[in-house]
Amino acid sequence: MFTGSHVLKRVPALLVLVSFCAPGAFASGVLAGDGIQPGSATTRQTAEVTIQDYRFTPTEFTPTEIRIKAGDTVKWINREKRTSHSVLFPAENGLESERLFPQEQWQRRFTQPGSYSYRCGPHEEMKGLVVVE
Numbered sequence: 599m600f601t602g603s604h605v606l607k608r609v610p611a612l613l614v615l616v617s618f619c620a621p622g623a624f625a626s627g628v629l630a631g632d633g634i635q636p637g638s639a640t641t642r643q644t645a646e647v648t649i650q651d652y653r654f655t656p657t658e659f660t661p662t663e664i665r666i667k668a669g670d671t672v673k674w675i676n677r678e679k680r681t682s683h684s685v686l687f688p689a690e691n692g693l694e695s696e697r698l699f700p701q702e703q704w705q706r707r708f709t710q711p712g713s714y715s716y717r718c719g720p721h722e723e724m725k726g727l728v729v730v731e
């Protein structure tokens with residue numbers, strides 16, 4: 599009997615703790631997602647940028663611009679026959695992908711809105727821009 603009441607006393611205390619923590623976790627999750635509703639994780643997209651003929655496509659313009667939403671991922675795929683490239687972000691302490699050999703790919707998820715210009719490490723003339731909305 600004594601043991602039983604002891605357990606009963608502890609359970610409500612646990613429930614209070616959980617209900618106290620849950621709203622906080624919920625709120626911080628919303629903040630981290632830049633106002634994105636919980637559950638929208640399934641709507642995250644992956645955009646593809648093809649690397650071919652010493653250019654970042656999908657457009658023929660330089661710098662190639664791709665627009666995504668915060669939380670989306672950009673995937674770069676090297677479609678060259680024999681040339682390797684990389685994806686380098688000079689403004690972010692030279693954050694750079696591994697050297698991508700033909701058919702290799704690299705991806706990066708962008709969580710913060712902004713403009714992220716990049717270029718190819720070994721080929722400075724290859725430029726691109728990721729705009730995160």
Ligand SMILES: [Cu+2]
Nearest residue numbers: 683684718721
């Ligand atoms: Cu290159």
